[in-house]
Every structure is written in structure tokens, then in C-alpha cells.
Amino acid sequence: MNRRTLLGGLFAAASVPALSACSSGITSLDSEGTTTSGGGSSKGGLTIGTANFTENQVLGYLYAAVLDAAGVKTTVRPNLGTREILIPAIKGGDIDLLPEYQGALLHYVAPKATATEEGEMQNALTMALPAGLQVLPYGMAEDSDAFAVTRETAEKYGLTSLADLKKQNGKLVIGAAAEVKTRQVGAVGLKDVYGVEFKEFKSLDSSGPLVKGALKKGDVDVANLFTTDTDIQAEGWVVLTDPKNLIPGQHVVPLIADRKADSTVRKALAGLGNALTTADLTELNRQVDKDKKDPEDVARAYAERKGLTATG
Amino acid sequence: MTIDWSWISDHTDDLTTLTVSHLQAALSAVLFGLLISLPLAVVAHRVRPLRGFLLGLSNVLFTIPSIAVFVLLLPVSGLTRTTTVIGLTIYTLVVLLRNTVEGLDSVPTKTKEAAKAMGTRPLRTLLTVEFPLALPVIMAGVRIATVMSISLVSVATYIGDGGLGQLFTDGFQRNFPTPVIVGVVLTLLLAVVADAALVAVQYALTPWTRRRA
């Protein structure tokens, strides 16, 4: 008994200087790291992955345009799939950089997160992201999830907000990409926050031809769309308001692997983030979807017009 | 559904890249399929009890949807070309294995006995007598496997690869028929050209079959 306490005391005494030395070691290394290069290097070039919808490809090529101008060699891999596929891929090293959306990404890495304000979400993301990944400063442009109905449906059921859906529980069909069924910002959150239950969840696509076609045809009553989709206005669809803030702010934010995050990359992407507005992004999406221009060309033309590709 | 010809002329470079990548995936799969099938076929040909098992296994693999195979490979090989090639290789096995076994079966016993009587060692007999005589049947399998693989590569577009298949998802998302039509036509052309090339290869490899014709 006595001996054990003695030994314990010895250990405790011995470990104090060791611990403090250790922690000071970490801090000094950390501060050294940030002042020089941030730990990563984009020297060998980097691979940008994008999700399976137009806007994400536009963003991927915008990243490529500004990074190429900054002297970083990039490869874009368009149309890789959903966040559920992309995050493991960036962790595994198949890709290095992803255009992401603040709120959606936060809910993916921390499903119980409560932050809704941009700064809070950025902090929460920094805390919650798995080791080896980080977010760079978020940009001005924002693309939220929206739940929309046709004008006729809105009038028929008296729908203006997500809360109104509860009165029609078990009657309406929702259409969205398959991953939305299991996401907080999706069927799960609609039930938790608004108590909404649908008659059926139809797996379609991300604000693409299936979900829009189904809404138009009446195969679904409620559709999950992106706020930057020009068809919402063109078709006169009604976006349901979100009084309980289920849908977080969705500023565009670069998700990058630590190994590639150096000051050149940070600077180039920050420049883009500060220039690109939501209206710009909506317009670029429209050029790709409606004018059938290549996302790559549209992105490059924009970056040049905004002076984001000026070398130096 | 009209074709936007200017889109095609503006994208010849992209189309070339995709076509080459498409062909590369399909041919790699057939090559790996052969590397696996040839030794397995010898086993299936010589060891009767294993024959049914091996052929049955390749048949069962064939019934699994290709898209599922690609997805299930993600934890192993990620979003890479390797995933595409492994997936496609699995589907070539059903044809390559069956045809190689049938090819080896078709070699007359007398011919093999003659080689044995002349003191030729078994491995040498296999390489210089059995495989060459089985070649027409094996090549028929290679042709079917190649055409099948070329048609199947596009499924890998769901995991971000898929060569010309990328044109399908792109056209789908943007309600834009031109890339889709071009993708289908190029896939068919690729299959026809590859098949013709294989016929030529077979012709060159089997000079002894020509006299009959």
C-alpha cells in the first residue's frame, strides 16, 4: 500500500516535467509550422475531386483555374459521386481537394452539431474534421438545400413553410438524392425538427433531371433542390421557408488534405472565395446546364474576367 | 433530339482522351482475365472435380450486377482505375475460362498421346501442342470478352471513371443528347475495330487453319 503510493508519487513527480516539456514541444512546433508553410506542400500538384452535380464541377474547375495560375499543377476528376464517397476518397489519398458546403459538411462529420452561424460552423468544422483534413476560409457564395413544391401543390395544401408539411403527414411524396434519406439536412432532420413524415421517399438525384422531372410531372410533391438552380425561378416553384433553421448556411468552402495545404493554395483559393458571389455561381451553373458550355471553359472565362488568373 | 455538331468538333481532344482511356480499361481487363483464366483452365481441364466448381463460380460471379462490384471494391482500391479493371476482369472470366477449357477439351487425345510418345514433356506439350490447337476456341472467347468489356466500361462512370461512359452521365445531368449519342457511337466503333483487330491477330497466329478455307 505504502509502496504503491510512493511509486505513484514518484511517477507523478517524474511525469510533470516530461509532460510540460512535451506540450511546449508541440506548441513550438505548431507555431513554427504555420509561419513557414502550413505543413503541406502543393509542389507535386494536387487532384481536385468533384461531386455528381453541375455546380460542384464548376467549382472544381474554378479551383483549378486559380491554382494553375498560381503555379500549382492540378488534375480535376469530375463527377465522382456523393459526399459519402468523396470524403473517404480524400482521406484515402485518391483526391486532395474538394469544393464543399459548410453546413452540409459539418453535419456529415458531426451529425449532432448545433452551430448555424458561419464563423461558428467554421470553428466546429475545424474541431470535427478527421485528422489530416482541414477547411480553408469559406467563400462569399452560398448554395443551400431547399425543399420546393409546385405552385399548385402549395395552394392545394396551403404550404409556405416546412412546418406546414406536418399537417399532410403520410400524404406527400418527397423526391431527393438517395443520400438525403439518411442525412440530418434531409429526411432525418425534417422528422426530428418539424415532425414531418412522408408517404414515400423517392430516390432521385441532386437538383438534376430526375428530381426536377418528377416534380414537374407530379410524381413527387416535395423536391430537394439547390437554391442556385435557375429552374426554381423559371418554373415558378415555391421554396418552403425554414423557420426552425434546419438547413444550415451553405457557404462554399474548400476541403483540403493537410498534406497539400500550403500558402500558395490558401492564397489562391481565398482570392476566389472573396470574388465569387452567389449570383455569379448561379449564372455559371446556368451557362453549363442551359447553354451546354463546358464547366471548365465557363470557370476559366470567369476567373480571367475577374482577374483571378493574373500571375503573381 | 438534334446533334450539336459544333460541340463534337470543339471536343475532339477530350473525345480522344476518353476513347483511349476506355480502350485501355477494356483491354487491361481482358489481359488480366487471360492471365487468370489460362492457368485456371488448365487446372479445370486436368482436374475433373474442380472443373464444375471453377466454371460454376465464374457463372455465379457473372450474375452479380457490375455496378455493385465496383461499389464493393471501393474500400479495397478506392476511386481508381484499379477498381474499374478488377471489376471488368471478373466479368471476362465467365467467357475466357469456359472457352479455354472447351478449347483444351477439343484437342484430340491421339495428338497428345503422339506428343507423349515422342518424349515431349507435359509442360512442353501444353505450350506447343495443346494451346495452339485450342487457340481458335480461346480466341473466340477473347473476342466476346473484349466486346463485352468495351460495352461494360461505361458502368464505371458511377465511380468517376468509365472512359466514354462519362459522356453518358454528363449528357444525362445536362439534358444534352449530343455527348450521349457520340459516346454510344464511339463505343460501338471501338468494339468493331477491336474485334476486327482480334480477327487479324488470330489469322496471324494460326497459319495452319488457313489451308482448309
Added chain:
Amino acid sequence: MYELFKNLGDWLTSGEQWAGPDGIATRLAEHLQYSLLATLIAAAIGLPLGLLIGHTGKGAFVAINLSSFGRALPTVGLVVLVFLASGLSMWPVYVALVALAVPAIVTNTYAGMTAVDPDVKDAARGQGMRGHQVLFQVELPLALPLIMTGLRLALIQVVATATIAAYVSFGGLGRYVFDGLAQRDLVQVMGGAVLVAVVAIALDLALSALQRVLFRHRTA
């Protein structure tokens, strides 16, 4: 690995998973409906075509080449193309599945017909049989084994490929594969794949049993 198979076992055996509008029972029924209907349509097109070519010997070159050409048709491309033309409907699914099944049926039917011994046909004609009698009473029964092989091959391919229906918003077992991909839920993907394989193998066994019954009838 063990964990994955245990979860797969749970997924396949849970009662909850089998019930409801997106339960396994519904998806299974949808999958069977797509596959069987597509194969039936393909047989209605491919069988007469193969029989006609085999019986008359005309157009064989064109038909056989078209069939091998058809084998190269990328299903995904065809589905998207028909989708863009027809909008949200079942057309893309059926057109693609039928196009997949017809070549196997035509080539095997034709191969079965050409394998019939010419002497037998001559003998039948010598006995005063008419063209259609030779076709239906002599050639068709003799060609039946290869015709059945073609149908079985077509059905297996169609069952495996009917997963594509889920890509254009419809049901079937492909729902589990595509949704599992989007949600990165490998258990769901595996469950869907296993069910598709089981359906394909079960239907193949059923057809081969049918084939045996037909033969017994003929030889008895």
C-alpha cells in the same frame, strides 16, 4: 469482414427490411417484373427472327453481325439516350433490357437451326411436309436445346442489368445498389447484389428444369 457479413445477414433476414413500399418484397417483385417482361418482349422479337433466318438461310450474315454489334451497345448510354428522348418513364429501362437480350436469343436460335442435320430436313420434305411443317415439327424441336440456352443467357444478363432501372428513378433491387452507393452503405449494396444473383440463379434453374420437362415430353 466478419462484421460486414453479420450485418448482411441481419439486413437480409430482418422482417422490417422485407416489408413496406421500399421493402425487399416490393423491390423483388419490381425486379422480376422488369426482367421477365423485358425477356418476354425480347423473345417475341428474337425467336421469330432467329427461326426465320435459320429456316430460310437468308439474311444470316446481316443478322449475326447486327447481333454481335448489339452486344457492344453500352446499356448506360442507351438508358440515358432513351431517357432524354422520352422523359421520366419506363421506356429507357425496357428498351435497354430488350436490346441487351435480343442478340443472345437471335444468335442461339439461329445456331440451333443451322445445327439441324440437313438430311433430316430433306427426309421430312421427302415425306411431303410443307415448309412450315418442317419448321415447327422438325427443325424447332431439334433446335430447342440451343434456343433454351439463348433464352437462359438472355435472362441472366437481363436480371443482372435490370439494376439500371434505379438509375432513372425506378425500383427493383438496383435501388439498394444505387442508394447504397450514394449513402456509402456497403451492407445495402451487398444485400442488393446478393438478391440479384440469387434471382438470376433461381430463374436459370427454373428454366433448365422447364427444359428437362420439355425434353422428356419429346423423347417419351
